[in-house]
Amino acid sequence: AQKVTQAQTEISVVEKEDVTLDCVYETRDTTYYLFWYKQPPSGELVFLIRRNSFDEQNEISGRYSWNFQKSTSSFNFTITASQVVDSAVYFCALSEVATNAGKSTFGDGTTLTVKP
Amino acid sequence: GAVVSQHPSRVICKSGTSVKIECRSLDFQATTMFWYRQFPKKSLMLMATSNEGSKATYEQGVEKDKFLINHASLTLSTLTVTSAHPEDSSFYICSARGTRTGELFFGEGSRLTVL
Numbered sequence: 466a467q468k469v470t471q472a473q474t475e476i477s478v479v480e481k482e483d484v485t486l487d488c489v490y491e492t493r494d495t496t497y498y499l500f501w502y503k504q505p506p507s508g509e510l511v512f513l514i515r516r517n518s519f520d521e522q523n524e525i526s527g528r529y530s531w532n533f534q535k536s537t538s539s540f541n542f543t544i545t546a547s548q549v550v551d552s553a554v555y556f557c558a559l560s561e562v563a564t565n566a567g568k569s570t571f572g573d574g575t576t577l578t579v580k581p
Numbered sequence: 582g583a584v585v586s587q588h589p590s591r592v593i594c595k596s597g598t599s600v601k602i603e604c605r606s607l608d609f610q611a612t613t614m615f616w617y618r619q620f621p622k623k624s625l626m627l628m629a630t631s632n633e634g635s636k637a638t639y640e641q642g643v644e645k646d647k648f649l650i651n652h653a654s655l656t657l658s659t660l661t662v663t664s665a666h667p668e669d670s671s672f673y674i675c676s677a678r679g680t681r682t683g684e685l686f687f688g689e690g691s692r693l694t695v696l
Contacts, residue, residue, distance in 0.1 A: 474624075489584070496683075498685050500686075500687070502687075508672060508692055509590070509689060509690055509692070510672070510674055510687070510689065510690045512687060512689075515685075515686075517684075556624065558625075560676075560685050562678075562683055562685070566613055566614060566630070566678065567615065567676065567678035567683075567685045568615060568627055568629075568630065569615065569617070569627070569685070569687075571617075571624045571625045571626075571678060572624065573623075573624045574624055
């Protein structure tokens with residue numbers, strides 16, 4: 466069965482600090498997708514990244530970067546020089562393609578608070 | 582790239598009415614779509630799997646008669662919350678799996694508020 470663990474329930478940092486949100490997953494599939502979503506206080510779900518299991522290249526998008534390590538089953542998310550607007554709940558999700566036809570399991574989320 | 586669109590993004594309705602939420606794959610065909618719900622201060626949980634041309638498969642504990650799912654075409658699945666009550670207020674999100682490529686995409690979500 467697929468499982469996603471976001472061990473950090475809440476993180477609080479001061480603006481301009483770097484922060485890493487951890488995501489560890491479990492799957493028996495060789496083909497799967499990993500996602501990160503941001504949910505700001507307004508409630509909508511903002512898509513950040515989708516990565517398939519065959520692409521282990523790390524990705525950088527502005528202040529955001531993602532480190533995908535299949536060897537440790539982790540897909541960590543780093544925000545560099547955090548800003549108050551980064552305050553949100555961040556969800557990591559896993560979708561198995563072969564055994565679960567694309568059903569997704571979400572982690573419990575990490576609440577990030579960036580203080581000015 | 583491929584896009585999944587949900588409509589409406591926000592809806593407010595009175596208790597007892599029914600509300601329909603649409604999930605469309607805009608530039609690809611999706612045999613399978615999934616519906617998720619988020620409870621307050623909780624993560625998102627799978628409600629049901631929607632298969633084009635057949636009945637949806639519901640997760641344990643989800644009321645089939647309450648949450649009607651229809652997947653009438655390869656690009657559209659709808660979730661109808663029937664006789665909505667305040668406890669149905671939630672964030673609902675769908676995902677769609679491309680028939681040809683197997684890729685998976687999420688919609689933007691729909692926030693339902695039942696007064």
